[in-house]
Amino acid sequence: MAEHMRIMLPGPTPCPDEVLRALSRPMINHRGPEFVKIVNACTEGVKWLYQTKNDLLTLTTSGTGAMESAVVNVLSPGDKVLALVSGEFGKRFAAIARAYGADVDALEVPYGEPVTPEIVASKLDEGTRYAAVLLTHNETSTALLNPIAAIARVIRERLPDTLILVDAVSGMGTAPLPADELDLDVVVAGAQKAFMLPPGLAFASVSPRAWEAYQHAKMPRFYFDYGKARDFLAKGQTPWTPAISLFFGLEVAVRLLREEGLDGIFKRHERLMRMVRAGARGLGLKLVVSEERYASRAVTGIYAPEGMDPAVLRKTLQARFGYVVAGGQGPLTSTIFRVGHLGYYDEADMLGLIAALEATLVSLGEDVTPGAGVAAAQAELMPTKAMAW
């Protein structure tokens, strides 16, 4: 039998059939009225998920390109920037700013721990006037959700004019991130995540404060220029030929997301996260992020059992059951694996993954009580727990 591959990665994630089928539509003119309707519907849908009235630009790029766009459109070489780093993606954001000549202070926390408002307050109270602070919403490498709301508050209290640039590439749509309410200046997100779309499109919301900064920002830019994107968006277009097929898919995806509703989307991601965490603990496995409030709603990082190479675990899980989970990154590469649960996933997917993980551990000689993981995951579905939501 052909392998039935079941990806459970922190992106790309599976896509609804309706979205995938939309990708096969014949090409249309990206300068014609048909495409204008699609661009406008997509833009409105993404703004809804962002909970923003700011301009929302859609770029044909990977998430990393969107992160670069956030930096180069609002900063100048030499600008003092504070990068809050809780993992590989926080490091990447800082590296991008450095590549374009920003003077970056990196505030790093140990892998698996969040950036807390207290640490940020203490850093800002040293008195440096930063042009921008770089934040990671969901730090995919350590499967961590940073307390963005509290951090943003701490920044705003101390530096009312400082730009807050947020990498929400993997986090947008998995946990509330109301860009306007939190007064965030640029928030970037990737379509291959909670948006349930294949990779290739990314988004950036741009606040009035960010547009003001754009006027004076001197970092070089062309392809990622927000001003050009805004001018063309006013006509329902993009400055450069966009990934038209992905726009076809995005139009469908945002409709599906709106049908589910913001509350439904966020609660689903939270519930799936709880199921995976409970299931892993039921199997005697240790979680990278111990406190649930900091646990990513997009991906869960789990330590392999003592003495077991996580690469062997992942390989066995895929060979026997078709589940594809991610490895660790950076210093966690040799100790953890990561289960993605963002995007087009439901409870049955999590039960299936935990059951297969359980069977895999048993087959590798681990002392696991068959059924223990699934039982623990199921407990998260019990009425009392559900009612608590």
Add this chain to the structure above:
Amino acid sequence: MAEHMRIMLPGPTPCPDEVLRALSRPMINHRGPEFVKIVNACTEGVKWLYQTKNDLLTLTTSGTGAMESAVVNVLSPGDKVLALVSGEFGKRFAAIARAYGADVDALEVPYGEPVTPEIVASKLDEGTRYAAVLLTHNETSTALLNPIAAIARVIRERLPDTLILVDAVSGMGTAPLPADELDLDVVVAGAQKAFMLPPGLAFASVSPRAWEAYQHAKMPRFYFDYGKARDFLAKGQTPWTPAISLFFGLEVAVRLLREEGLDGIFKRHERLMRMVRAGARGLGLKLVVSEERYASRAVTGIYAPEGMDPAVLRKTLQARFGYVVAGGQGPLTSTIFRVGHLGYYDEADMLGLIAALEATLVSLGEDVTPGAGVAAAQAELMPTKAMAW
């Protein structure tokens, strides 16, 4: 009846059903062995069309992003650069280099005329030692094919170490552009053109001379960094999450292209160009590029009849027959329209377009002999003409 839209644009172009259906495949892990096979097959296929043994990088971006990548990976701010400008895309290449701080001399020729080797020789004989020369292979805005081979020779004779950067975004695959034989350093191309794929992927070939320049190039870059792309390509991967669906389609598209063969692909594009030119002349219309040797194999620029707004012509053609052709750009906006014939097109497509154009002109009150355009286009299919190829 629902409108049957027939796009005849210089990109996006129609795609074979088999390519479109491949876009709907479920997501796979872009870090897994299945995707490695796809990346490697695509890379080999694109190198074949490029006729190059140089490194070939595939970027998730529009063509403009690929043009930017060519500049920022091999140049430093302040570098003297010669931009050969024959239209809007030549201007864009120069603008990108300027945005990143290059000291750009622009050598502009009138719209509709080619950059000739004589003009370039005369410019270079002034003695400036340029770090790079920027060339446009197919200038889409004026529907012009520049004589790249002769220009490259003139540059190499005078400046053996100067980088030759070629925008072949729309031209690659429509006319021979053997990157190695012509000793071109960076050649960028877009997938939504002769590759018969929807937009979202672009390519860059990188010569040893360009890699040498990369070592010292100081323009900032991150997302478009060639070194990172090369390192990941060695593993059959891309540094950032790529547009996976488009890779699925590209794997199919390069197989179809190889089945047709280089000679078949180039002859088909040349024949379609001749049909459209003959058809337009048969209808009494004037061509933007008068000499066939400089006529784009990708798109034909045609003046609207005296006193007729080309926008009205285009609108009527689409409303009545579903054909979508492009307008002019820059100073040609109010006078011309452009018919794309690159990618997945054949002779029947051109006959249909000419016939519909003919009927449209008649309906708009033009004095056109019904059948004259199609007869002229058909003449290009006669055995003696065909045999001459």
